[in-house]
Amino acid sequence: MQTSPDLSALPVVENPGRIAILKSKWYPELVDSLANACAAALRRHGYERIEVHRVPGSLELPLAAADLLALDVTKEIDAVICFGVILKGETLHFEMIANECIRGLGEVMQRYRRPVLVEVLPVLKIEHAAARAADDEFNKGLEAAAAAIEMVHWRRSIGA
Numbered sequence: 001m002q003t004s005p006d007l008s009a010l011p012v013v014e015n016p017g018r019i020a021i022l023k024s025k026w027y028p029e030l031v032d033s034l035a036n037a038c039a040a041a042l043r044r045h046g047y048e049r050i051e052v053h054r055v056p057g058s059l060e061l062p063l064a065a066a067d068l069l070a071l072d073v074t075k076e077i078d079a080v081i082c083f084g085v086i087l088k089g090e091t092l093h094f095e096m097i098a099n100e101c102i103r104g105l106g107e108v109m110q111r112y113r114r115p116v117l118v119e120v121l122p123v124l125k126i127e128h129a130a131a132r133a134a135d136d137e138f139n140k141g142l143e144a145a146a147a148a149i150e151m152v153h154w155r156r157s158i159g160a
Contacts, residue, residue, distance in 0.1 A: 004137035005146035010045055011153040017078040018049040019148060020068050024058045024084030027126070030133040034083045034119055037141030045149055049076075058084035058120050059097050062104025069112040077114065079148040083141070084120040085129045098122040113160070115151040119144045 019042055023031045039050050055064045065080045082105060088094040101120055109116035119140045123129045132140045 002131075002138045005143050007041055007044070007142065007146060010146055010149045013046060013078070013149055013152050013156070016045075016047045016049075016152075017076045018051060018072075019047050020065075020077050020080045021050060021052045022061050022064050022068075022080060022082045023052065023054045024061065024120070025054055025056055026058070027085040027087070027129065030085050030121075030126075030129050031083045033133040033135065034139065034141035034144070035081075037135075037139040038081055038083070038119075038145045039141075041142050041145035042148070045145070047078075057097070058086050058101045061101055061120065062108050065105060065108045065116055066111070069108065069114060075114075078152045079115040079117060080108075081117045081144045081148055082120060083144070085126075085133075086120060086122045087126055087129070088122070088124045094122065115148060115155070117144045117147050117151075 021035050021039060023035050042050055053064060055061060061082045061084060068080060069077060086094055086098050105116050105118050121129045121132055
């Protein structure tokens with residue numbers, strides 16, 4: 001069952017910082033749809049400083065996220081949001097890339113103590129990714145934006 005986030009119920013982030021969006025170059029029409037929906041939702045909720053970076057693939061997302069956060073010495077980046085599509089083929093490449101991507105992004109979040117949101121879609125059929133990147137209320141980019149806003153607001157509420 002598909003669910004859509006209630007964007008009208010999101011908290012207000014006072015003095016929003018920067019949001020970094022990282023996109024894998026594979027399946028650009030789907031990844032761009034996810035990232036564009038996310039950026040539009042973030043802008044509607046007060047984020048004006050949204051930077052977008054494209055990397056070669058999903059395996060490179062953890063390094064790119066780590067580099068952005070390591071270089072952000074003033075801690076202006078409130079969150080990093082990662083988008084990609086990994087399609088299952090005939091080899092174990094799918095499993096290796098998906099597992100390492102998720103493990104690496106979790107490690108980056110722990111190391112830099114800032115939200116790293118992941119909408120890397122590991123799918124068996126490209127139609128599954130297309131359904132999650134459609135131009136509707138079920139686009140996973142909206143979920144990523146909502147999660148980022150909620151995490152930034154919650155972390156600020158506890159003084160993090």
